[in-house]
Amino acid sequence: MCADTPETLDYKSTLNLPKTDFPMRAGLPKREPEWLERWEKIGVYDRLREKQGRKPFTLHDGPPYANGNLHIGHALNKTIKDMIVRSHQMMGFDARYIPGWDCHGLPIEWKIEEQYRQKGRDKDDVPINDFRAECRKFAAGWVDVQRDEFKRLGITGNWADPYLTMDFHAERVIAEEFMKFLMNGTLYQGSKPVMWSPVEKTALAEAEVEYHDKESFTIWVKFKVVGTDDASLDGAHVVIWTTTPWTMPSNKAVVYGEDISYGLYEVTGRPEESWVTIGDRYLLSDSMAMDVFGRARLDDTMVRRLRDVTQDELAKIKLQHPLAGAEGSNGEWDDLRDFRAADFVTDTEGTGFVHCAPSHGLEEYELYRGLGMLDQVITYNVVEDGSFRADLPFFGGKKILKPNGKEGDANTAVINKLVEVGGLLARGKIKHSYPHSWRSKAPVIYRNTPQWFAAIDRPVGDGQDTFGKTIRERALTEIDNVNWVPKKGRNRLHSMMEARPDWVLSRQRAWGVPLTCFTKNGALPTDEDFLLRNPEVNQRIVEAFEADGADVWYEDGAKERFLGGIVNPDDYTQVFDILDVWFDSGSTHAFVLRDREDGSEDGIADVYMEGTDQHRGWFHSSLLQSVGTTGRAPYRNVVTHGFTLDEKGMKMSKSIGNTIVPEKVVQQYGADILRLWVAQTDYTADQRIGPEILKGTADSYRRLRNTMRYMLGALSDFTDTDRTEPAEMPELERWVLHRVAELDQIVREGYARYDFQGVFQAVFTFATVDLSAFYFDVRKDALYCDGDTLRRRAARTVLDILFHRLTTWLAPVLVFTMEEVWLERFPGDESSVHLTDIPDTPKAWLDSDLAAKWAKVRAARRVVTSALEVQRVEKVIGASLEAAPMVFVADDAQRAALESVAFEDVCITSQIAITGDDAPAEAFRMPETDGVAVVFEKASGEKCARCWKVLPDVGTHDHAGVCARCDEAVS
Template sequence: MCADTPETDPKYPVFLPETAFPMRAGLPAREPGWLKRWEEIGVYDRLREKKGRKPFTLHDGPPYANGHLHIGHALNKILKDFIVRSQQMLGHDARYVPGWDCHGLPIEWKIEEQYRAKGLNKDDVDVVAFRQECRKFAEGWVDIQREEFKRLGVAGNWADPYLTMDFHAEAVIAEEFMKFLMNGTLYQGSKPVMWSPVEKTALAEAEVEYHDHTSHMVWVRFKVRAKRNQVPSSRDGDQPFEESQANKLAQGIEESKASVVIWTTTPWTIPQNRAVAYSEAFPYDLFEVLAVADGSLAVVGEKLILGRKLAEDVFRAAKVTDWRVVERVDASTLAELVAAHPYRGIKDADGMPVIEWNYDVPMLPGDHVTDDAGTGFVHTAPSHGDDDYQLGLKFGLKMTYNVEADGSYRADLPLFAGQHIITPEGKEGPANVSNIKALHGAGALFAKGKLKHSYPHSWRSKAPVIYRNTPQWFAAIDAKIEDGKGAYGDTIRARALHSINHLVQFTPVSGRNRLHSMIEARPDWVLSRQRAWGVPLTCFTKKGARPTDADFLLLNAEVNKRIAAAFEAEGADVWYVQGFKEKVLQGIVDPSDYEQVFDVLDVWFDSGSTHAFVLRDRADGTEDGLADLYLEGTDQHRGWFHSSMLQACGTKGRAPYRGVLTHGFTLDEKGMKMSKSLGNTVAPQQVIDEYGADILRLWVATSDYTVDLRIGKEILKGVADSYRRLRNTMRYILGNLAGFTEAERLETAEMPELEQWVLHRLAELDTEVRKGYAAYDFQGVFQKLFTFCTVDLSSVYFDIRKDVLYCDAPESTRRRAARTVLDILFHRLTSWLAPILVFTMEEVWLERFPQDGSSIHLTDFPDTPKDWLNEPLAAKWAQVRLARRVVTAALEVQRSAKVIGASLEAAPVVHVEDAAMLAALKSVDFAQVCITSAIQVTADPAPAEAFRLPEQPGVAVVFELAEGEKCARCWQILPDVGTHKHAQTCARCDEALG
């Protein structure tokens, strides 16, 4: 039918599309102009002026202000923008206050790096001056990142974001901490925590990442004997002591000079050993070594106790070639044994005896002991592992303080004084090798080797970390809280688990189980860090008091008020100013009786408290201080989601959010983790410079964010191709709406069936799009809209109606109906796609409505009349489309064979077996539907040579050429061409030309 080509005869004009909307988007150059326009017309503020709308608040998880954005940042912020924009267009008042985490080690570390580059020491600088440098550094990166986020098309209150280093924020963080102080959950304890010797501070689990690491592993003998208090004796003078069977066996083991063997990958912890743990759940045996290979450290004839299942692996590692089982050993017998520390009786370099380790090592039952690996016995150093610590608590084991903050042994530790486990540069120190040599010299080393395994590292310095016993401040998550907020439990853990199970909706739902399992099993929260840049632990301890004493902590509401007021006025730096303690304590208690704590809060407590100073305190916060949604990557189950949950449950009594959405990580096209060293990173700015931000946004929309997402050149090319197809759809609509006025509009009932079918599809889509956006299913929304545009519209409706739009008279019902539907399509597609393609849909909108202050982003999703839904009509047109597919395929065969050049040269005969389909085809202009000049539909049996599609039985097509002459205007071949006023035209075109 009519075509938009140069071949159109100028004597017979058609209504060609008219639009300035270009085929080439030029997004990289043009997008900044739209950003500037939105700022000038105040789009975000104008949306806030819409009254009577239900608020929807997505609370922004704060990124660190310490570097340019990476592709993960872009993914996160774009997803947030999809939600905020779609919720706004669904009719909410969707608020978005961006924020930044400004305290903590990442920023402090950057300043220290600058100091080290200049040969300076941070500790030689006044702490307030150092903190001000950290503040200045953070301010600079906030400004840079803000512009980078805005360039992604992310809408929000950029003029007034929240910063954790704002004075009010620091005051509130201190207030939230002091609630833990006052409600009894804060305590100082000495227990092992993840410790970075490089950064000299405790780390939270969220600050640790795991990398492959090669560790020393050793098998160590602990000589055992029977417990001395079980020696046979008489009782009451006349009652003989009946020795238990277990004790008899223990006596026998002692006489055999046997050892238990432990296995560890941390030889440096041997000096801190206080017990050996065994299991009551599986059997042990006493073995005798019968033969060894060359190089074995085992001794023929020695006796060893090992877990039965693990013995063969242990002997293989020790190059023991033959052995025998002497007797079975059960848990009751092990309970009657006590071991000697491997260094008992060791001598120093001068040959003098060392008495440091001349103590008994108890054999203790432990639920954490397994027979999956090792020996069946676990070396226990309560100061250097959580399982060890818990066993120590249960049985009263002594804690050790042998390891200093820099990862070295204490200066007076015999044999190993001052040796580093991890050096200040993050490398392995001599401690492991020195212990292996000492064990060998003491005759305790049974075997040694090396093991490559996943090991915790600091995610900042990338150096290995250790478990180290050190006094820290903790929040007790199982302590009973008397705060009047116990509707969901009276402990932090109980409140958190109730929130997860009953108050929070998770997307995807798997996030619920992940967070639940973490909260259910987690230990107390380590709140303190031995750093300088952060909010201090605003508390005081009584001199001379022990942490377990009732008066150890100063609990005074007036003191807390003074601290908060000072932070509000001057910021947290004031804590470090000389005389501050005296100022806030004066007139309440004697300042000289108290010590001021100078540790800073875990930065996760800062970000976990943001609900208080953002949601609760800001004018654009929420009435109940709760967010509708928190959205971050899956790692934040142990990060921000986790800390926010614990913090709010301690102060509010419940989770600070109603919903949690998590997304995966970004990988390269091959599914590999991005790395600068591999050269496979994709920077957001790189994509923007080449394609534009809308292509990056479309990549997010086309991806399943619930799993890890891949991105790379080929993937982006595919996204750009999808974008071009959508752009062409919008250009077609714009071009064919030129000059459209309300006078042309038709009501649904006045329209042909084809237009009514399109409206039916729009009604279906309206429901699907709204549900999809409400469920945060952006991939689903985009796929439905893209399929609609490329299949229902481009391949069917636009293809069929091109002839009507180009060739029908302006007043014809068909043309008016088509343009009415195009106007309806324009409003729905631009609004439905606006949350995703923010720049392009604004461009499309302004092409029709260029007046000042106009923006697609100031509109809502249009209401769609329910009476557009017409299932019977849809069922009929499904039949029509099936038959059309067979005709189109049949004509393509003729086109490929060069029999015809265009479908208008054909007048096929369509044989239809199904009566309902036959009736449907006869009730429509099937020739127009198939874009042929004529068509015949018949129930007659099809000849054998007729064209058929296997997937559509019952429809066959016999090709015939159209009869008549070609109309110079619409190109249809019809018998009446040349018989009208306008030569070489058909009746329809002759009438349209007037």
């Protein structure tokens, strides 16, 4: 009999208990900045660039605007980009990321003007280059703020040398790219309606406009029929409907539809309050007539239809403006209005007739341009601040909008005057979707002004006809040479490109790159020599911009400096409009991808990745600019994310109070939690975030952290001498290697197609279900209690393999946590998980037959563990090791699989019996696992004092109170 007793021997000290200092509480908000400092100190990004023989991979950064703190959309955007860059780097690429900023444009200019107003200063009294210097300083300040905020999110990149659109070289290239349009014949000056912001006093591009509901005045206006021999029509009125009363002073025509049925109607009765007179006759489309009369408070008993009005009759009619002959009008509206058919007229709303002010409507403009009648119909009644020209009768100086963007007095003045002259049939208000400037949030108008355009349907004169003769043709061709994620992005941009008008390049502002061109004095925009196209002049300009920036354009004597000795400066006028900032950002491929050493070898980015709104923004302008100058798209792949909403699916708004600020999330949870939220969401659609969602994300993080902590503890003293070859391993370990090989393919393919949700879900499920809930649970006994057995060595070898895969698979997502995990095992001044690649995983580990067998084993295990849980809840047993269940298995192949493995270890019981007999009726069953039933029995024997298994042989060995396995391990 042995001298030791269970009471006197401390068996706990003989166990291989896990050892790790890795804390369960992450403390991310406090610790993440330490890792950031470490990465900067050891130069992780630069060291990655030193790796030789790698294929370059470039994600080109769509530049955020340098004018405020980051919002949650910024965090989502930059985190996705970071995951793309990091994952490709760890898959063997030289993945480069050059962050950049949009620095020119109206929002910055507006801020400086706001500062001036607060100090009582007038922008126009400040020398323009002094003003531009203040804009530059403002932008630079916000670049520094945003750079620190992005870095705090764990975003890797060349932060020391980002690109800025206001850098001198960038300004030089933007001007140079503009000059390519000048030289290839696509640049022209035209006067046409463009979206105009009266508040900001500049033209806007479609990408600078967003649509919001707006309440507008709506009026039904009468145009008197004159100049016809038909007595029934003479003196009748054609009625139009408009939601922009302020355009009525600019009316030049009314149009009708060729396929619309029209009738002549007479008023036979009237209510007490009405602007109609009994006997009035009106021309209206038959489908809208009663709706119109209803607006005038007439019902069907007060109106009768006299007859049809044919297209031939309409073609002979002339109309009189309702203000014609008004006292004090000075003949402004006395000319007869044009009246003709147009293909854009419908009879689904309005009256069936459309009021035309070609200076304020693109369809009307195009109609009269096609007719060669623009000279007769274009007006210049609205000036840059959205007010009527001072000498316009009745309305001079009236404003469409106030400086704060609210409704001005122009609409009311027009309506009141029309009422006074008897020109209205009805009026009202309507709430509808209306374009607003996305910067000032104020409504915009269409206004005819001289602007500079890039013609997208004019042949490009640069000899690259293989890409299509026009910018539109080139763009539509190149769209199909790009991979779109998701695929619907292709259709969206394609439809936009098919329908878009010419590109408005000019803005009437001060802070930006000027349109570096000159016009000939006395020449018309249609003349061949209107624009100076001189390579020598162009070269002077770009060299000056390279040396001193675009400010040189505004210096005294600039025209003489650039033209002197080449042409006579007195013969030309210098253009002072600035370029649309979308041209700035659309040109970034040239000075980033093409010109930088860390750019792209062929000047094309592997990926552009932005929000879905950039189909009409950066994706759009970059494509237009690039095909216009190079004939090809600047990107191979375009990845799009949706918008970020609150937990209820509502748009975030400061006024509602439902915004999520990245900085606050980082302060409360840490950046890795925010990054994990990005990885868990389907970013291709709109995604939601809020306190409850973040709590769920933090819970997922804790489960992953626990998985990593378990491995660290089990691998605390692992060395290469413990390593076991896969061929020698037990089946369970070889099954884990099979799953690793499966996962490695899923991870690599998912990262390659930017499917971070798919990657994370696969890895998370593997870590929590296959590993924590199954493999770790099963092998805990062997790891803790075995001596130096093959089983324990194999398990630890697999854990080492899992460690290297999980840390590198997850490093692009959880950049801080995986670094912490890595350094816990591999400390050192130069150590970092981000300097490693995802290890190659042998395909030989794949074993589908073994996987199929273990699927049967795990299915039976679920029935056993569920049966034991019933006994535990009922307090029949305290732990599964107290059980010795009988397992009835009907399927021969499944029963053979269970009998070939240590199924009691798999089920974490002390003993187990497997039989093919019919199961008794009272046996535990699960409907989803047919053919497996369990009858509970308690294990017989004594409880091992070391491993806690209940076995008959406990107490019969050299060491008291232990089983044979533990006796050998203690020895």
